[in-house]
Amino acid sequence: MSERLAVKKTYKLYIGGKFPRSESGRSYQVADAKGNFLANAAYASRKDARDAVAAARKAFPGWSGATAYNRGQVLYRVAEVMEGRRAQFVDEVAAGEGLSRGKAEKSVDEAIDRWVWYAGWSDKIAQVIGSSNPVAGPYFDFSVPEPTGVVAVLAPQRSSLLGLVSVLAPVLVSGNTAVVASSYERPLPAITLSEVLATSDVPGGVANILTGRLADTAPTLASHMDVNAIDLTGAAGDHAHAAELELAAAENLKRVVRAPGEEPDFTPEPGLGRIASFLETKTVWHPVGI
Template sequence: MSSTDEQNRLSVFKTYKLYVGGKFPRSESGRVYEVSDSKDRWLANAPLASRKDARDAVVAARKAFGGWSGATAYLRGQILYRVAEMLEGRRGQFVREVADAEGLSKSKAAEAVEAAVDRWVWYAGWTDKVAQVVGGANPVSGPYFNLSSPEPTGVVAVVAPQESSLLGLVSVLAPVIATGNTAVVVASERAPLPALSLAEVLATSDVPGGVVNILSGRTAEIATPLAAHQDVNAIDLTGAGAELARDLEVAAADNLKRVLRPQPVDGGADWTADPGTGRLTAFLETKTVWHPTGSLGVSGSAY
């Protein structure tokens, strides 16, 4: 190709789409909004999700919940590790997107992306270990075994952090699905592009469609119907401002959703910090089983 042809060639701009049920639909309203970098330079048009898109995402998440929660913890760990492998393979793309989204130098963006990959691996490793940490045998008075084990809460709406476009997103999303929940994510309103690119990684990995659904647009417009939705079991308000978080918590009370109030996520100098298990246990329920000891206990099937 000659230099003249290169000068005359039109660039192919990337079309970002929502991620719902393992597919990439445009917003049902057809709306988009402009996304700019830290210097107010146009980067792309992102889909502007509607209330209908939010409802569709919940339907997809509910449909996927049975299969994902019923998978073995070991299998979930293998699938999450595959996501980390694919994130690593697209490291260069995410470095560029995070640098543009957060106004970071290429070196700082690279650190953030590497921390996000490491964070994903961290949670992948916890899938088959969390039950030993939060479950166990309980002492009781009587000839019984009393065993407690964790189970996923269900469909979790996640309001992703506004500033940390990839590491913050991974920090709130990975623990939700690692423990068997399915997720509807409201991406950062200001910097949604890394989240929408993460959807492409999820779609081409082994994560079943509907386990993660990612919406971009106005945070309040999308999060409000999710907080009030009767088929959403829990909501993480990390990326909601104080006033919006209060409104969402009130709406969530209608069907007694489990609510994780806004709290800091890792970032800046804290990128390499141990994230702990708090987010892993935030959306778990405890099932307790009683079973008689003795000969019945040996031959019984209550386990």
């Protein structure tokens, strides 16, 4: 018998809960850490980035208007489906990051646990970040955290799954919607995560994932007037590019998580800093007794 031929895939983007081809029609080859061909991924264009922002904006009212408890349930369901596809994630992380099987399994388990950790904060973050304020008068005064809106996320370029989860989950848990520009050389875990999102209970448009070069999509996301915040973690180490993106983001006073000097270690417990980065604080006054 002849040896069976491998079925090589050509993946698409994830926008608005669907899997469209890039409007440019372009794709690129994804290789493992040793240079062996793995698959083809779509080359997202500026038009694709604009379409993803439109999808995220459309999904924002429903997602931000859902109860925190419901968002937590939905995000926990994502972790359940990730667990069911654990073996595939392990294969992709091991191949893309050049890790041993054992180290890849540890990284995937940490990513799933990280998603569960953030999901658990959905109905608790308001009590921790919000407050009841003392005032000199017959009033109640409350500080209430609210989602910022549409958040563009430049995913880490080396940590293809744990890093991705660590920057995406805190955006979603607080009611924001996201447009993610994935790792260019290691996009397969992000693509598989998009398939997980599509088969979980996450409404279409809440999370949108673009593959391709940051140089093609990041400037559009940074300058887009309907993007409310941007996380520049994926531009770590590229000071000139990060500075250009910050300047573009200033046009509509976006909230900005600045690019670090080098990609962070995502293994420690993250704390609440990333959730707080994408929350606004609304102050509500109410007369006592009414």
